[in-house]
Amino acid sequence: xxxxxxxxxxxxxxxxxxxxxxxxxxxxPICLTWELTYACxxxxxxxxxxxxxxxxxxxxxxxxxxxxxxxxRMQVFYVNIGGGEPTVRPxxxxxxxxxxxxxxxxxxxxxxIKLDEARARQLARTDYVDVQISLDGATxxxxxxxxxxxxxxxxxxxxxxxxxxxxxxxxxxxxxTRENVSQLDDFKALTDSVGAQLRITRFxxxxxxxxxxxxxxxxxxxxxxxxxWLLANGDDVLTGDSFFHLSAFGEALPGLNLCGAGxxxxxxxxxxxxxxxxxxxxxxxxxxxxxxxxxxxxxxxGSELFADLRNPQTGGACTQCQHFDSCRGGCMAAxxxxxxxxxxxxxxxxxxxxxxxxxxxxxxxxxxRSHLDHSHKGPVRGQPTLLGxxxxxxxxxxxxSPLAGLDLR
Amino acid sequence: xxxxxxxAAVAPATGTAFDPDLAWQRARSxxxxxxxxxxxxxxxxxxxxxxxxxxxxxxxxxxLADHPSATATLAACDVPEAQRATYVRALADLARSQMIxxxxxxxxx
Numbered sequence: 374x375x376x377x378x379x380x381x382x383x384x385x386x387x388x389x390x391x392x393x394x395x396x397x398x399x400x401x402p403i404c405l406t407w408e409l410t411y412a413c414x415x416x417x418x419x420x421x422x423x424x425x426x427x428x429x430x431x432x433x434x435x436x437x438x439x440x441x442x443x444x445x446r447m448q449v450f451y452v453n454i455g456g457g458e459p460t461v462r463p464x465x466x467x468x469x470x471x472x473x474x475x476x477x478x479x480x481x482x483x484x485x486i487k488l489d490e491a492r493a494r495q496l497a498r499t500d501y502v503d504v505q506i507s508l509d510g511a512t513x514x515x516x517x518x519x520x521x522x523x524x525x526x527x528x529x530x531x532x533x534x535x536x537x538x539x540x541x542x543x544x545x546x547x548x549x550t551r552e553n554v555s556q557l558d559d560f561k562a563l564t565d566s567v568g569a570q571l572r573i574t575r576f577x578x579x580x581x582x583x584x585x586x587x588x589x590x591x592x593x594x595x596x597x598x599x600x601x602w603l604l605a606n607g608d609d610v611l612t613g614d615s616f617f618h619l620s621a622f623g624e625a626l627p628g629l630n631l632c633g634a635g636x637x638x639x640x641x642x643x644x645x646x647x648x649x650x651x652x653x654x655x656x657x658x659x660x661x662x663x664x665x666x667x668x669x670x671x672x673x674x675g676s677e678l679f680a681d682l683r684n685p686q687t688g689g690a691c692t693q694c695q696h697f698d699s700c701r702g703g704c705m706a707a708x709x710x711x712x713x714x715x716x717x718x719x720x721x722x723x724x725x726x727x728x729x730x731x732x733x734x735x736x737x738x739x740x741x742r743s744h745l746d747h748s749h750k751g752p753v754r755g756q757p758t759l760l761g762x763x764x765x766x767x768x769x770x771x772x773x774s775p776l777a778g779l780d781l782r
Numbered sequence: 783x784x785x786x787x788x789x790a791a792v793a794p795a796t797g798t799a800f801d802p803d804l805a806w807q808r809a810r811s812x813x814x815x816x817x818x819x820x821x822x823x824x825x826x827x828x829x830x831x832x833x834x835x836x837x838x839x840x841x842x843x844x845x846l847a848d849h850p851s852a853t854a855t856l857a858a859c860d861v862p863e864a865q866r867a868t869y870v871r872a873l874a875d876l877a878r879s880q881m882i883x884x885x886x887x888x889x890x891x
Contacts, residue, residue, distance in 0.1 A: 385818055385819070387819075388819075388835070388836070391819075391833055391835065394817075394818070394819040394835075397818070399817050399818075399822070400815070400816065400817055400818065401815065403822065403831070448813060448815040448822075448824075450813065450815075450824040450826070451824075451829070476813075476826070478826075478829060501826070501829075
């Protein structure tokens with residue numbers, strides 16, 4: 374870790390651009406992601422947190438309330454709650470009210486499983502809560518291949534319930550993949566039709582996403598399409614500022630073109646572990662736990678890992694590139710989980726340096742894997758199956774190749 | 783700047799026109815969070831974020847309510863004459879995004 378990160382120097386400059394200030398970190402996150410549970414009714418092939426089964430060490434209701442109290446004290450005004458599927462926690466609705474009652478606004482991400490008409494009406498009555506429905510295809514065919522049979526119907530039913538109840542500013546969140554990038558206009562039409570707002574984010578090789586990244590991440594040509602689409606439609610579409618690597622095509626995209634990991638954002642996972650970002654659930658990016666002495670504040674302000682991240686990058690191949698000021702070297706998690714050095718190009722570098730770097734990897738390289746995997750162990754109802762890519766391993770090796778397992782030496 | 787990693791867009795330009803000779807205050811539904819470079823500004827009503835890029839500007843916003851006008855506040859905070867126009871522009875932006883609001887009751891004596 375320390376070998377690839379810039380060594381910690383330098384004092385924060387006075388004045389200058391905000392983006393330069395953000396590189397040195399903030400006293401509290403601008404917002405943070407809080408995954409309430411690893412439990413999920415789905416088994417999406419690209420799940421960033423390898424969710425499925427509940428972790429027995431999950432924070433209790435009382436512990437979660439204490440986290441909210443601390444966020445209020447630190448003036449973190451906004452959290453993104455996710456999972457897993459957060460609404461399967463029995464105390465989810467209580468924690469939602471508790472957060473809102475303590476000046477911590479909530480946006481929560483859900484596949485829609487619990488959003489029946491009654492819940493939709495309840496949410497419409499609650500100020501200070503945003504709902505975000507996940508959808509990874511504008512058609513059931515494309516969506517369900519990734520998220521599981523029936524998940525498109527569940528999500529669209531939830532959207533209809535929310536619209537019917539008069540819920541405002543509902544978001545539809547799409548992870549952009551090779552399969553759905555051609556559907557961006559369709560997504561826009563779909564969200565417009567229910568009065569919702571479209572949010573699209575970048576697909577990273579995190580969690581189970583690593584297993585399908587080669588197959589699902591957008592091609593170079595598709596990235597160019599996506600960039601043009603964002604320039605044309607970006608003002609009406611939310612992106613979580615996740616596509617800043619595309620800014621190296623030329624014109625900067627709207628938003629903060631910077632990796633915010635450990636600087637302005639972080640992740641609290643279901644057991645209270647704090648990681649630099651939601652896409653970095655790996656021991657190398659684990660900064661501490663909210664249950665430790667000093668709580669979340671001590672972790673955010675005192676962790677050595679975060680101190681190391683709070684520096685501008687000064688070395689590495691990318692700093693020599695004329696586009697470095699646009700893309701800032703791209704996404705840390707995307708590099709890490711594809712086995713690339715953190716001070717080199719993003720695997721999806723639009724100038725092509727990423728492809729070169731991927732090709733130059735040692736053939737024996739084993740890409741880093743998270744120490745955590747809460748994936749369902751057995752089959753799940755509606756289990757997604759990418760064509761040509763069975764998600765359940767063959768029962769016997771010879772099911773795959775007649776020569777498998779033969780020692781041919 | 784839009785998004786700021788959290789999709790909470792910076793406020794649209796719909797607020798009040800800014801007259802520095804009138805009385806202003808930090809909007810009642812706005813909180814300031816101190817940061818090393820200044821402050822993060824959050825509007826609980828519009829859920830919009832903004833940033834104050836200097837500690838002097840933070841002091842100006844926090845003490846608007848103590849002075850009969852924005853101009854008087856700038857003077858009281860020792861904002862150099864040469865920077866007054868920049869500060870007025872910053873306050874006008876904050877008025878547009880509803881982070882500061884007109885104060886109707888009279889200024890303190």
